[in-house]
Amino acid sequence: MNRRRRIYEGKAKILFEGPEPGTLVQYFKDDATAFNNQKKGVISGKGVLNNRISEYLMTRLAEMGIPTHFIRRVNMREQLIYEAEIIPIEVVVRNIAAGSFSRRFGIAEGTPLPRSIVEYYYKSDELGDPMITEEHITAFGWATPQDLDDMMSLALRVNDYLSGLFLGIGLRLVDFKLEFGRLYNEHGDMRIILADEISPDSARLWDVETSEKFDKDRFRQDLGNVENAYREVARRLGVLQENEPANLRNTGAVATPA
Numbered sequence: 001m002n003r004r005r006r007i008y009e010g011k012a013k014i015l016f017e018g019p020e021p022g023t024l025v026q027y028f029k030d031d032a033t034a035f036n037n038q039k040k041g042v043i044s045g046k047g048v049l050n051n052r053i054s055e056y057l058m059t060r061l062a063e064m065g066i067p068t069h070f071i072r073r074v075n076m077r078e079q080l081i082y083e084a085e086i087i088p089i090e091v092v093v094r095n096i097a098a099g100s101f102s103r104r105f106g107i108a109e110g111t112p113l114p115r116s117i118v119e120y121y122y123k124s125d126e127l128g129d130p131m132i133t134e135e136h137i138t139a140f141g142w143a144t145p146q147d148l149d150d151m152m153s154l155a156l157r158v159n160d161y162l163s164g165l166f167l168g169i170g171l172r173l174v175d176f177k178l179e180f181g182r183l184y185n186e187h188g189d190m191r192i193i194l195a196d197e198i199s200p201d202s203a204r205l206w207d208v209e210t211s212e213k214f215d216k217d218r219f220r221q222d223l224g225n226v227e228n229a230y231r232e233v234a235r236r237l238g239v240l241q242e243n244e245p246a247n248l249r250n251t252g253a254v255a256t257p258a
């Protein structure tokens with residue numbers, strides 16, 4: 001069996017060394033966590049769906065001129081990506097109040113925001129991903145002011161494009177989280193690229209008509225039908241054939257990695 005070197009294992013994904021220098025293989029697990037790891041579970045078939053959904057969204061974004069780490073999907077659960085130097089910041093873009101934002105500001109979930117709001121969080125499980133400002137980011141050297149400008153403008157472009165894309169399939173993009181990395185070319189030039197994933201694990205998606213949730217909040221809040229929600233997003237995006245869902249459990253698609 002192919003024993004690849006495991007570079008990093010996170011909560012929902014594993015990174016293996018890639019076939020060529022400068023590449024990695026990103027493996028999508030079915031594991032789900034919430035509330036900073038206090039709630040753990042398995043959403044069967046999630047890894048397969050997120051692999052497809054993220055492939056689709058990253059590909060569309062690349063067509064719009066947004067640089068991403070995505071190279072190609074290699075199988076049901078894995079995609080080939082560029083190895084970027086990950087910036088330890090979660091960039092959250094919000095269009096409608098929900099989740100921690102609603103709690104922090106006492107604004108009812110579902111309230112449209114006067115404009116899209118960008119927030120930064122420091123990626124640290126130990127600290128519970130504290131919210132930070134540009135001051136913390138530049139003072140601690142996590143990113144330069146130029147990096148921040150690039151991340152902010154990319155995040156807003158992603159928001160504009162994805163809001164329209166999801167609206168076209170009857171879903172409101174309430175909020176989402178992005179991660180970025182630095183990619184160096186052979187001349188040592190650096191550019192900021194979109195990394196990680198974009199999926200119902202990292203975005204809130206509500207049905208335009210019914211406000212039904214089609215994202216990880218179904219898991220966080222024990223709303224049930226979690227698998228179906230992820231499947232419905234994939235189906236609406238056109239990345240899942242109508243007769244495919246039933247196969248997900250029986251094809252090795254749910255297996256753990258080698």
Ligand code: UDP
Nearest residue numbers: 092098099100101175176177201202203204
């Ligand atoms: N999010 C994420 N990873 C995190 C924290 C948040 O992907 O570690 C996403 C989350 O799914 C939502 C958005 O970022 O789409 C904003 O999340 P929020 O700050 O409201 O936190 P939550 O209520 O999920 O704890």
